[in-house]
Amino acid sequence: MPVAASAIYFLNLRGDVLINRLYRDDVGGNMVDAFRTHIMQTKELGTCPVRQIGGCSFFYIRISNVYIVIVVSSNANVACAFKFVVEAVALFKSYFGGAFDEDAIRNNFVLIYELLDEIMDFGYPQNLSPEILKLYITQEGVRSPFSSKPSERPVPNATLQVTGAVGWRREGLVYKKNEVFLDIVESVNLLMSSKGVVLRCDVTGKILMKCFLSGMPDLKLGLNDKIGLEKESQLKSRPTKSGKTIELDDVTFHQCVNLTRFNSEKTVSFVPPDGEFELMKYRITEGVNLPFKVLPTIKELGRTRMEVNVKVKSVFGAKMFALGVVVKIPVPKQTAKTSFTVTSGRAKYNASIDCLVWKIRKFPGQTEPTLSAEVELISTMTEKKSWTRPPIQMEFQVPMFTASGLRVRFLKVWEKSGYNTVEWVRYITKAGSYEIRC
Amino acid sequence: MSRNDSKYFSTTKKGEIPELKEELNSQYKDKRKDAVKKVIAAMTVGKDVSSLFTDVVNCMQTENLELKKLVYLYLINYAKSQPDLAILAVNTFVKDSQDPNPLIRALAVRTMGCIRVDKITEYLCDPLQRCLKDDDPYVRKTAAICVAKLYDINAELVEDRGFLESLKDLISDNNPMVVANAVAALAEIQENTSRPIFEISGHTLSKLLTALNECTEWGQVFILDALSRYKAADAREAENIVERVTPRLQHANCAVVLSAVKMILLQMELITSTDVVRNLCKKMAPPLVTLLSAEPEIQYVALRNINLIVQRRPTILAHEIKVFFCKYNDPIYVKMEKLEIMIKLASDRNIDQVLLEFKEYATEVDVDFVRKAVRAIGRCAIKLERAAERCISVLLELIKIKVNYVVQEAIIVIKDIFRRYPNTYESIIATLCESLDTLDEPEAKASMIWIIGEYAERIDNADELLESFLESFPEEPAQVQLQLLTATVKLFLKKPTEGPQQMIQVVLNNATVETDNPDLRDRAYIYWRLLSTDPEAAKDVVLAEKPVITDDSNQLETSLLDELLANIATLSSVYHKPPDAFVTRVHSSAQRTDDEDFPEGSESGFPESPANPANGLSSPSTARQSAPAYATGAPVTPPSGAPVPDLLGDLMGMDNSIVPVDQAATPTGPPLPILLPASTGQGLQISAQLTRQDGQIFYSLLFENNTQVPLDGFMIQFNKNTFGLAAAGPLQVPQVQPGSSARTLLPMVMFQNMSQGPPSSLLQVAVKNSQQPVWYFNDKISLHVFFTEDGRMERSSFLETWRSLPDSNEVSKDFPAIVIGSADATLERLAASNMFFIAKRKNANQDVFYFSAKLPRGIPLLIELTTVIGNPGVKCAIKTPSPEMSPLFFEAIETLLIG
Known part of the structure; x- marks a missing residue:
């Protein structure tokens, strides 16, 4: 039921x-x-x-x-x-x-x-669907994205739109400038052993879309994924263009995408909701470009001292850079005193999460800053149990980089009035659960 | 910024209700609206504002939609407590249901359906009827759900007013959301009744599959769930359905994906082409994996379902084990489920990787997770023979870390590994013994003690080790005490030297005299007696070879798995329990019809015996037929009981005036077959027969003393036999005076002293008394006394069982002389012997009857009788997992049919 x-x-x-x-x-x-x-x-x-x-x-x-x-x-x-x-x-x-x-x-x-x-x-x-509900459930004080729009009153045929086949878009939208923003946001999930062996690695990506389009437009999105390209070359009986193609393990779509058509023709075609929405999600496990490599050496020197050396290597292009890089290196609970030297960024000991937190605001490609730290521990006689080293965790954002290599090849917009559209595409790769055991 | 409704929660302390009452009756609209908001706020935090009912309802008639909705919300909550006042609202509802604004029409019907007050319900029908045919799809989709609401309140009303038909019409509606809601409503109604209301035909199916493409994500879930009840006619249709459903796997909504998976898995059962199946498995894997990137709660639901799916179709995710590796920050419930699936997917190919993971987990912080990880290593060892050694070395590494709970858990699983691979890895025992003193959990202690006892001969200081435990024997938990007892006995049997001998005495003393635990005491006494009477026998018992264990933990039984897979995405699939195990709502009428097929009286006496013309032997028939009456303890007295001794007494010319035995103590009954004639028994005549009464087997015995001396001290013994029948207690026969007789019922138990070899009906009995030598005689076991009372099968399970058994398990026999005169009488007679009628069919001029019966230990017998009523000749076929029983069965059925 x-x-x-x-x-x-x-x-x-x-x-x-x-x-x-x-x-x-x-x-x-x-x-x-x-x-x-x-x-x-x-x-x-x-x-x-x-x-x-x-x-x-x-x-x-x-x-x-x-x-x-x-x-x-x-x-x-x-x-x-x-x-x-x-x-x-x-x-x-x-x-x-x-x-x-x-x-x-x-x-x-x-x-x-x-x-x-x-x-x-x-x-x-x-x-x-927020778009549709906002047509007839409005409360004063609610921030409505429509307030700037021509039609201030609820559309009379709201009920038809709630139940309609295109239950996510209202009719009669008009924009002076027709624009589409595409954000490809990827999260890299990594689990690496202390010896540098990749145990698990995948990318979960999503394509976020912001549409400001008039009327009832039909959109078609083309990516450099293998199946889509093959199908296309089959249909046009042309060989696939050279260049990188990637294999998507799985794709899921917003309800606006015609799934039956995707299944038969491998094209992503849809009538988008107005405003912001998540068009699709995908997952890739093969051929992932890892943006960072982490090489930790942690030595326990007797009961009361530890030596931590961590080298982080950025593997993306030298012209690119990563933002907001945070490396969290776990240390035992009984840490008493820490001292650092870092070649880039700043580091400190955060006792509430039992970690050394190393922050680098801007991290250029093809560089390898290091952190070396000495940690002094309170010696405890009762604690017989050895320290269960949790993994090093990393946070980062790399703009204009996709770990999967995914690219948007085209985004076509058809509307019966035949207006021109401006399309904007951005790429960004973030850390999902990026863990290195040590 | 957003609005600030929170002010409605703050109140002036004094006289809140009167104040609200005043505001509700204010002449200003805004004040009234604010007042209603305050009422709703008070209602939310649990204050009783039902006394304001009239005042709130007065605000109902308003043009302001927001206010109206609030009043409706209030009504839904309080109408039940004020049913008489609720009638005040009816007029506005009815008026609103005809409002030109479709939103208000729908709101009125939606709200009325939520108010479970008879008076309101009465008035709901007309508006509902109108709304089901409304021009606006929004109103129709709301009305569709409202029918389900009304059905829940008053099913009869829905049927009388023809709402079901209107609802079915909506399936063909041109609006996909109306269709989806109508399907949801019909599916729910169907679930609450046993009558066929929503039968999905091939036509409906294709219509709904088309609607799938157009409706909202939730509508797709409703439709997929409803369609999952559809049984495709053949593989081709199943393939067609699957083809239409597979695109749904790409949907972003996890509920759509899981419902699609459910539907595909169900249809796959019918698909025969291995290519198609393989292809489908390939298609299902990625969407299932993607579910694991959703919110942790959804991941949990997905993982519980994946657990079921891999049990049925392990290939789907065989190569995806990596995605189930735990992330450090996964919530504990996700980690636990992932671990379970990793064990299921572990294979010789990936075990090295999996072991590395488990080892990593075993050093994490959460104790429960760590324990489960250690246990997982053990389970992999038991599952994968070739990897066992690697698993053990990982366990030994973990033991060396010396984290207390890791060591204890490791020892528990190593015990299981020893049981799985006996005599293979005992070399590690020395390492285990090092951790002996750290053990403080009962299960770990018990496991270690078991290991010491089991391998006592290889552990040089086994006696010292055990002795160290013995000191604290009285304080140990029962689990440990039991193991200590057994281990000490094992040690003694293996090394019967002085040390162990002293230990055993201490233990036995502790476990018998000093304990209150009956389990422990019983076990100790058994060992004590065994040891004192026959140490060799004790060895046979205690040191007997143990069956090798397998890892079947967390494997579900096929039929349960089927049911759970049909319930993917629902609670049932999360709990791994069938829905009726946790849903308490009782749906009436469904069960009763089945029982009515079968006339009552299977347990009462048979009134109709004389009318049985074809039944040549009428007198034994009467005798036998009165047996069940006697069996159920009905007050049957003398007519048949008294004559027996009389007759014999006269025959032997003895004085019969003395009534020898207390009638109450030794019940009388029908004549029993004479097994030891007086001529053989030097004047003692024994008649006996096995009978079944109230689910228990008895040996009914009659002793007649034709000697010159009183006989007493009767004892009885049974030889080994096929069913291991033995006396459950001593024979209770008082002294039998010369010329008198005594009757007794000896309760019997099964599976006590079983003989090997092919099944035989022979039962050898020895009886002795203080005055005479031992008498031996033979009895014949009639199989039907073993038929258990729970042998009735549902028709469907009968068919299933019949089909599941190979044809080689079918044996048949002809009885050319037997005539079945009356089907009814025969059925009743068979039913009295726990042979249950399932079905009957006509084959040309013959009648074919099907019966089920069950032998102890759950062995089913499926029986087919073919005959022409009134004519000689019965063919009996039997199908059972134990076909070797069939000769015995044919003997029994022959007796039963002759009557």
Whole structure:
């Protein structure tokens, strides 16, 4: 049964109810007490997001300082429920202008109730597209992206658009300048052994799109991925152009993309929602260009001293540079004193996370700064257990670089009025979970 | 900035309710609206504002949509507690349902459906009827869900008003969202009734598959979930369906992906082409892996489902084990599930990598995770024979780290490894013994003690090691005490020297006299008696070779796995439990019909025995038929009981006036077959028969004393037999006076002293008494006494079992002389012997009957009887996993059919 919820609660960290909405009669109104006493106030919190208490099951997610709890008593669709919560939070954020926390909820509780009534009926999720909902659920004080638009009043055929086949775009949009912004954002996930062997490495990328296009445009996106190119050359009976092609392990698309067409023709064609949205996500495991290599040597000198040497090597082009590079090198809890020398950036010891934190604001390509540190430890007689070295973690952003090598080949826009469009493309690679064991 | 609603939560302390009441009745619109907001705020934090019902409802009739929605929200929460006042709202609802604004029409119907008050429900029908046919799709999609709401409140009303038909019409609606909601509503209604309401035909199927392309992501989930109930007719149709569903795997919504996976897996069962299956497996892997980059909660749901999927189709993710490697920052619940899947995917090819990972995890911080990682190494050793040695060396490395809980966990798994590969890795015992003194957890201690006992002959100082544990014997937990007891006995049997002998006495004393634990005491007494009567037998028992274990932990049974796979993405797939195990809602009427096929009375006596014309032998038939009545403890007294001794008494010319035995203590019953005639037994005549009463097997015995002396001290013994039948207790027969008789029921147990060789019905019995020599006689075991009461099978499981057994397991036999006169009578008689009627069909002029029965230890017997009613000749076919039982079965069925 695709029912996702019988009731939904928003609680703050103390367990106070911020919002409660009952959708079905099969759970009692006091089930939230059960959640408080059996999950929130116990060590169970955080050990498992799906729990059964009595005849009811609870699914919960924590988002900033709010717990969102769903209660059901039937064999509900859990995947649907969690996805609903995630989407609902995105919706609220889009209404509140980005923030979703206890204060935002208290300040907008009337609106939230109104939205909750609209986006779920009898436990079945309905349309959650912010673009469409903002057509007819408006509250004064809400930051509406339409306020600058010609049509200030809600469009009369809102109901048709909620239920329509293109349930994510409203009709009659007009822009003076037609623009599309494409951001290719990649996260590199790496797990490397202390000897420099890559244990696991993949890239999860997403293409974020911001559309300011008039009318009902049809878009087509071309990437340098292998399958798409092969199909294209087949159709045009032309050999594939030389140049790097990459193999996508998996792709998922926003609901606006015609999946059947993608399946048969391998083209990404869609009618985009207005404004910002995530067009697609992809994953790559083969041929990943790692932007950084990390070479750590950590020596424990007796009970009370450690010597840490870390060299970080940037492997991307010399003309490029990375921003906001942070290297977190774990040290034992009983660290007493640290001293550093770094060839670039700044380093300090952060006792709350038991790490040496080395920050380099601007990190050019083809360089290899090093950090050497001496760590003094408090000698403890009781602690027999040896230190379980957690991995070194890295954060960074490399603009105009894709770890996968993905490139946008073209973005075509068709609209019956035949206007010209300006397209902007940006690339950026970030660290996902970038871990080096030491 | 955004609005500031939080002010509605702050209140002036004094007289909140009256203050609100006043504001709600204010003449100013804005003030009223603010007041309603305050009411909702109070409601949210759990204050009772139901007393304001009338005042709030008064605000309902407003042009302001925001205010109206708030009032509706209030109504949903409080209408139930004020049903009489709720009627005040009805007029506005009905009016709103005809508003020119479709948003208001929909809102009215949506809200009315949420108010479970009879008076409101009555008025809901007309607006609902209108809205189901509304011009606006938004209203129709809302009305579709409302039908499901109404069905939940009053199913009859929905059926009477023809809403189900309207709902079915909406499946053909031109708006995809209306279609999706109608499908969701119908699917839910179907789930709550046993009658066929929403049957998916081939036509509906193709219509819905087309709608898939157009509807919202959630609508796709509704449709895919509803379609997963559809059973394709053949492989070709299944392939077609799958082809239409596969594009959904690329959807960004995880619920769509999982529902598509569910549907594909279900259809794959029908697809025969290995190429197609392989191709599908290839297509499903990437989307499943992608789910692991979602929010951790969604990852958790995905991982629980992947756990099921790899049990059915291990190939899908066989090459993807790396994606299940744990990240340092994964939440613990994700790590635990990943570990479980890594074990499932571990193979000879990737084990080195996997072991490196496990070793890494075993040094992490979270104790539970570390333990699970160590256990995982052990499970891989048990699963992969060729990797066992590498696993053990990793475990030994971990033991050397000397982290207490790692050592303990390692010892627990090493015990299992020893049981899996006996006599292979004992060289490491010395290393294990070094950690002996760090053990403080019961399971680890028990495991170590087990190892010492099991390999006592190879550990030079085994006696010292055990002795060190013995000092604290009384304080140890039961688990450890039991192991200590067994290990000491093993040690003694292997090294019967002085030291162990003293130890054993200490242990036995501790475990019998000094303990309150019945398990421990019983085990100790058994060892004590074994050791004192027959040390060789004790060796046979205690040191017997143990069966080799396998790693079946966390493997689900096929039928359960089937059910769970059909429930992918739902709670059931997360809990790994079938839905009825945690959903308490009871759906009535579904079960009852099945039972009605079968007449009652299978457990009461048979009234109809005389009318059985074809049944040549009428008198034994009556006798046998009264047996069940007697069996169930119905108050059957004398008519048949008394004559027996009378008759015999007269025959032998003895005085019969003395009633020898207390009637109550020794129940009387039908005549039993004479097994030891008085002529053989020097005047003692024994009649006996096995019977089944209340699920228990008894040996019904009649002793008749035709000697000149009273007989007493009766004892009985059974020789080894096929079923291992033995007396459950001593024979209780009082002294039998000359010329009188005694009857007794001896409870029997099975599987006690089983004989080897082909099954035989022979039961050899020895009886003795204080006055006579031992008498030996033979009885014949009739198989039907073993038929258990739970032998009834559902028709579907019967068919399944029948199909799952190879044809070589089918044996048949003809009984040319037997006539079945009346089907009903026969069925009842068979049912009384726990042979349950399943189905009947006609084949030309013959009737074919199907029955099920079950032998202890769950061996099913599937029986087919073919005959022409009233004519001689019955063909009996039997299919069972134990076809060697069939000769015995044919003997039994022959007796049963003759009656």
